[in-house]
Amino acid sequence: MPKPPHLCTCGGIVPHGERCACQIKRTRARNKRHDANRPSAARRGYDHTWRKARVEFLASHPSCVICREPATIVDHIKAHRGDKVLFWDRANWQSLCVSCHSGIKQKEESVCL
Template identity: 50%
Template sequence: MPTKPPRVCGCGHRVPSTTRCPCQVKADHARKARHDEKRPSANARGYGSKWQAARVEYLRANPRYARCGAPATVVHHVTPHRGDQKLFWRRSNWQPACKPCHDGPLQAVEKKPTA
């Protein structure tokens, strides 16, 4: 199977085609750090002790993610609540999910702009 030749990063370094340049990784970390500084804490967003207790109870009753069959470790809000506390606590809006699926395809759908 043929491989792609190395590429030249904007900083001038030669980088294998399947990896990221250290300068790109550093820039990503800095961008994410700037975002996290502005983001409210989990507790301020509603994910405090009351949520943790409800989450544990829900995952006990719904131990598997239906899509892939993996053990559920995350309670996903089907419709993004975006701070709406009524929608946040509506159990019909909850779905058990495994962390890889939640952090991948489910979050990608959630991050799409609304029409």
């Protein structure tokens, strides 16, 4: 039996498992405000030197440490938050696939904040 729809704070009825258009709009606006204040990737350290180190690391660690699928992302185990020493500490790097980085890792970090 399907689950019943829920009532949004705006008063709209939303099917189970979906988000109301007003919620999507609020999320997009919040993300846009966040991105406007965020430095560029290069200013955060993800420049040519990082890209070169990333390629080398993935060549020697090609599998995701979580699911063993092919990795495409070099993730910082402990968030560096601008600390250049921690940023470049290869012991703090791990290979992840997009799925694990976008799902499992992001959920872990949101709990730690």
